[in-house]
Amino acid sequence: MRSLLGTMIVAGFAMGLSAVSAHADSTVACPLFQATRTIVEPLPPGWTTNSQVSPLTDYKVDLSSGQQVLVCTYGSSGAMSRAAPVNENCAKIPGKRFKCVSAPPPGPSVSIVSDGPITLVDNGVADLDAGGAPDIRLRADNPFLRLLEPVNNTRLSPQGTHLPTFADCQTAPYGAGPIPQSQLPVGVWLCVKTSDGNFGRLRVANVNGIPGLPIPMTIYFDHTTWSASSGGGSQPVHSDGTIAVQQTFTLDLDEGNVPGGPAADLQFQAVTATQLFLRPMNGAQFAVGNKSDRGYDGCSAASFSPNAVPLITLPVGSYICAATNQGRVSQFQITGLTGGATKKLTLAYSTWE
Secondary structure (H helix, E strand, O other): OOEEEOHHHHHHHHHHHHOOOOOOOEEEEOOOOEEEEEEOOOOOOOOOOOOEEEEOOEEEEEOOOOOOEEEEEOHHHOEEEEEOOOOEEEEEEOOOEEEEEEOOOOOOOOOEEEEEEEEEEOOOEEOOOOOOOOOEEEEEEEOOEEEEEEOOOOEEEEEEOOOOOHHHHHHOOOEOOOEEHHHOOOOOEEEEEOOOOOEEEEEEEEEEOOOOOOOOOEEEEEEEEEOOOOOOOOOOEEEEEEEEEEOOOEEEOOOOEOOOHHHOOEEEEEOOOOOEEEEEOOOOEEEOOOOOOOHHHHHHOOOOEOOOEEHHHOOOOOEEEEEOOOOOEEEEEEEEEOOOOOOEEEEEEEEEO
16 A cells, blocks of 8 residues: 555645746745645545644755755655755745745956965065065054054955955955054954055964063064955955044045035934934935945945934944945945044945946
8 A cells, every 4th residue: 555645735735836936035935734644545345544634844955965955844744845946045944934045156266466474573564465565564663562554555454353255355444544463463364455456364373572562573474465356357446444424524435535525425413412313415325234244246236215324223333335426336334433422433434436
């Protein structure tokens, strides 16, 4: 004798799965709340079947075959499966469903200009490209204070202990100011936009010397510098940096000017002491989205609005996309907000050509 899912149940299951189109960001649901197992062979007179009805007891993405298979299990009635939609990655989500999103295409090749260890001694300099002008200096004109100083139009962007990729450094918010050595413990990473226009990363590997004491210091770095043309070409940056904006003042995201004047894109608006807003101006618009770092590509595809955004909804660390009044794509991150009667907002921004 054979036991299997009843004919009507099988038809319902097949219809439920085949009706799901395999497109980007699709949702695939286990189509049945319960499944029935029964005997289908002809029986002698007087005999009847006792069907087994089981609810959905488990669902998962099975990778044991090397391929993604979506599996819905109905207790002792058995399990049903199907292949994941083509070129999509699936994950189990609540509600007896699978969320499937487009698999990213293979990443473009990244060309390395230079890499390896770098040593900086007091007031020493180092070139992070393959020969050329120095990019960084260990400034020690005060014996109690060392500064990692970008030189020759190099820019730095602290990344914490997160290992930045080429894409991370390509879209990082950069600043032209020096960074105190006390803020660069062993293990911390920085992204670098070099004097030659390339992108790189630095890791503090070791420090020989005692911070805060007037004795010679040596800092050892690991570094990698990529060609700016890696990744199939990057969108050129028009301007970037870190800017402080006092409440009621304006900012021009195209040129980084405060106040922004007639070209201003943003105002730090204070309706009352507690009602604070970021207000787009002169035709600029914002896209708050999920407040993550979306870079040029993500901000280019964002949905923009001319509406002011309450600052209370934008905690420190939030990223906001902007379309400037000169037609450029921009992104800024809220990096600080002072207290007191007159507040000051610190933003790290990048505006692309």
